[in-house]
Amino acid sequence: MTTLLVSLTLALTLLATPALATGVPQPEGYRLSDYRSPTPDGVTGATTVDTPAVQALVSRGRIIPIFVQRLERSTLPGGPWLQSKPYRQIPGSVWLPNVGVGAPDAATLGWFESNLERLTGGDRARDLLFYCLSDCWLSWNAAKRAVLLGYARVHWYPTGIDGWMEAGLPTEEAHPLPPPAAAAP
Template identity: 40%
Template sequence: MILRPLGAAAGVVLLICGGGAAQTVPEPPDFRMSDYRAAVPETLAGATVIDAAEAERLWREGAAVFVDVLPRPERPAELPPDTYWRAAERLAIPGSTWLPNTGYGVLAPEVQAYFEAGLASIGEATTPAVFYCLKDCWMSWNAAKRAIELGLEDVHWFPDGTNGWVERDLPLEPLKPWVPETSD
């Protein structure tokens, strides 16, 4: 019968490919240093991992500040100086503070200082803070971990980010990067 060889072949394919089952990503002991757009762990020690429903509840109740850490692309160095260039608009969870480029594994001292100042501007160490970027993006995991290490006491990590937010038909708004206040 022809079905038996096909059934056996399908079984071999399932064994090789893992049957389509999602593999659990272990929580690393330190920051993710590369390949930031990849499957993320289900946990973050010291943080509360939340789904889109919980993120929506916190947002609607005004019970947390939201921190977007999606990187902001820089003007490509190879563009001629007279070429017009504009970064893509960032659409984010309304009311968020955007601290771009703060989710990398290692931060330059000025970016670390920017991150710390940005966090200080949004509340006390006890203020609940939700960190996000996009689904399957380690930037928010790194930033939330960094916030915990800096002493934030109520860190929430929203691993589905704006993708999960949009899947619930929730609004987005254009967001500009946070700029520190300057004293004149």
């Protein structure tokens, strides 16, 4: 019986212990490739949040969840996003594709900045939540970019929609905002 109690105590302790740090260093700049790979434990200047924290932030209704999954774009002038499959997002999210790529073009950067300005009403202290999929540098890059733009309450959700869905939380179909205007030749 004592062995069973010790085993149960050990098992409960292991379940309650937070995940070990990844040991992945934060790059000085942005991640430029291999976006689906282990990420650092945080983003300098941002708050790293887990699923219960995101749930609490969303339930308060003050945070703006921003989904940053990448999408290809038509090569036609002013072409639309090419969405090959449906995506799910945290309810109430805004999908800004490609704002987390390491070196976005000037039109995408301007589009990101103007959408953050519009979504926050110019309030740089407004809570922003950046997420993508688990092990995805796109959300890390986007959160870092928002911090460097002067947003003071940036939250990064590293397990993203995968962690949200694994917890059995509600989702909605994701629809990307219209793409930025094509850069002038």
